[in-house]
Amino acid sequence: MTPGIVPPFLLDRLASTDDPRLARAAAAARKTLAMPRPPRPTRRRLRLSIDGDALVAEAVPAPDRVISDAGNTENLPGRRVRSEDEPASGDSAVDEAYEGLGATYDFFWDAFARDGIDAAGGSLLATVHFGDDYDNAFWNGERMVFGDGDGDVFVGFTRSLSVIAHELGHGVTEAAGGLEYQGQSGALNESLSDVFGALAEQHHRGERADEASWLIGAGIFAAAVQGEALRSMKAPGTAYDDDVLGKDPQPGHMRDYVETDDDNGGVHINSGIPNRAFFLLATALGGFAWERAGLIWYRTLTAGTLSPTADFAAFARATLAAATTEYGEESEEVAAVRAAWAGVGVEEDAGS
Amino acid sequence: MPGADSDERFAILVVRSGGIAGLSKQWRAEPDPDRAPHWRELVESCPWDAPPTPPSGADRYQWRIEVHRGDTAVHRARLSDAQVEGPWRSLVDEVRQAASPGSGAR
Numbered sequence: 001m002t003p004g005i006v007p008p009f010l011l012d013r014l015a016s017t018d019d020p021r022l023a024r025a026a027a028a029a030r031k032t033l034a035m036p037r038p039p040r041p042t043r044r045r046l047r048l049s050i051d052g053d054a055l056v057a058e059a060v061p062a063p064d065r066v067i068s069d070a071g072n073t074e075n076l077p078g079r080r081v082r083s084e085d086e087p088a089s090g091d092s093a094v095d096e097a098y099e100g101l102g103a104t105y106d107f108f109w110d111a112f113a114r115d116g117i118d119a120a121g122g123s124l125l126a127t128v129h130f131g132d133d134y135d136n137a138f139w140n141g142e143r144m145v146f147g148d149g150d151g152d153v154f155v156g157f158t159r160s161l162s163v164i165a166h167e168l169g170h171g172v173t174e175a176a177g178g179l180e181y182q183g184q185s186g187a188l189n190e191s192l193s194d195v196f197g198a199l200a201e202q203h204h205r206g207e208r209a210d211e212a213s214w215l216i217g218a219g220i221f222a223a224a225v226q227g228e229a230l231r232s233m234k235a236p237g238t239a240y241d242d243d244v245l246g247k248d249p250q251p252g253h254m255r256d257y258v259e260t261d262d263d264n265g266g267v268h269i270n271s272g273i274p275n276r277a278f279f280l281l282a283t284a285l286g287g288f289a290w291e292r293a294g295l296i297w298y299r300t301l302t303a304g305t306l307s308p309t310a311d312f313a314a315f316a317r318a319t320l321a322a323a324t325t326e327y328g329e330e331s332e333e334v335a336a337v338r339a340a341w342a343g344v345g346v347e348e349d350a351g352s
Numbered sequence: 353m354p355g356a357d358s359d360e361r362f363a364i365l366v367v368r369s370g371g372i373a374g375l376s377k378q379w380r381a382e383p384d385p386d387r388a389p390h391w392r393e394l395v396e397s398c399p400w401d402a403p404p405t406p407p408s409g410a411d412r413y414q415w416r417i418e419v420h421r422g423d424t425a426v427h428r429a430r431l432s433d434a435q436v437e438g439p440w441r442s443l444v445d446e447v448r449q450a451a452s453p454g455s456g457a458r
Binding site for chain 1: 367368369370371372373374375406407408409410411412413414416430433
């Protein structure tokens with residue numbers, strides 16, 4: 001289906017509602033879904049690889065990247081500065097965003113046969129040079145936005161592939177039905193983006209689970225900051241310990257779960273718990289982490305059965321169900337998923 | 353400001369949390385009495401009772417803004433990044449400007 005401004009899952013939900021207050025919207029949604037859509041041409045490219053003695057040529061989908069420059073204002077989208085197939089611009093933030101989106105696209109295609117954020121080849125939109133000394137990168141619901149950092153703490157958010165893939169990952173989660181950005185479901189939303197961020201980087205580097213750093217945002221801190229990254233999936237709470245920033249507050253176990261009203265209920269703090277569960281799974285299974293651990297998490301997200309308000313226990317149950325469907329009940333993978341959640345103190349039986 | 357005598361000192365606290373880094377940063381301004389009318393006007397122009405809007409997107413900042421008189425918070429609001437515009441933006445910008453340099457700065 002050609003993607004419209006309203007995602008198909010939302011139209012489906014609206015169309016099937018029997019709430020009398022939404023009768024008109026439901027009828028409109030049904031009408032929209034019934035309308036024939038013109039096929040949209042999908043970008044494709046020829047990819048060459050070597051398999052044994054054979055040269056393999058295959059046509060695979062290609063990304064459609066559009067990078068804009070906000071010119072250090074907070075106005076979006078900014079001026080379009082590099083589109084697909086255009087040469088490097090010479091602006092490092094523009095070119096890092098372009099290359100990073102390409103590497104992330106390749107990861108999602110190679111690992112999960114997913115064609116971009118909407119799984120339908122939609123454009124990957126990004127804006128760089130957002131704001132003045134802006135210390136953040138975010139997903140605004142339709143595009144990825146990157147600040148340059150203030151130079152004292154952060155030196156630019158496009159320098160890290162895991163950050164770029166983290167933001168694109170938010171788009172994938174939203175397109176898959178979303179996880180409410182509050183409390184535990186918000187921490188799961190954050191954790192999925194860290195998982196996709198780490199996996200995109202490992203895929204780009206050809207790293208196996210035991211070789212990877214499992215750091216998110218390595219290389220975006222200024223030299224004066226005492227820290228190596230924003231987060232560590234391997235050892236949550238150890239990414240930085242700095243005079244100004246303080247100590248990395250992430251827990252890696254439910255016994256250390258942080259209750260707070262800030263940060264939408266600690267979505268960037270408690271994500272350490274599912275992050276470490278994923279690390280435990282990936283390193284228990286070994287090999288390339290996207291092949292089994294990543295696939296189980298991806299299937300969990302995209303099965304269409306995950307509630308947008310899922311808590312850690314519900315997500316753990318969903319990963320077990322996804323692993324069972326993919327590999328069978330008695331499989332090594334199912335046992336490893338169960339052990340990973342037990343390792344961070346999440347009881348998948350809770351609340352069931 | 354409800355219950356605030358014109359000659360009473362007050363303080364404004366702005367806490368920014370979230371963002372991809374999940375780092376909290378805060379600024380506190382305690383206006384001098386001769387500037388109090390200006391600050392009171394800034395505070396009173398903000399829609400403190402407006403309903404909160406759910407966050408959109410991800411990794412946006414979240415803002416907590418409080419006005420304290422003594423130990424009592426006389427106003428408190430939690431805002432999404434998109435809500436920090438108009439009078440909120442003016443208040444936040446002035447608090448950040450007035451806050452002592454070095455609060456969270458390297």
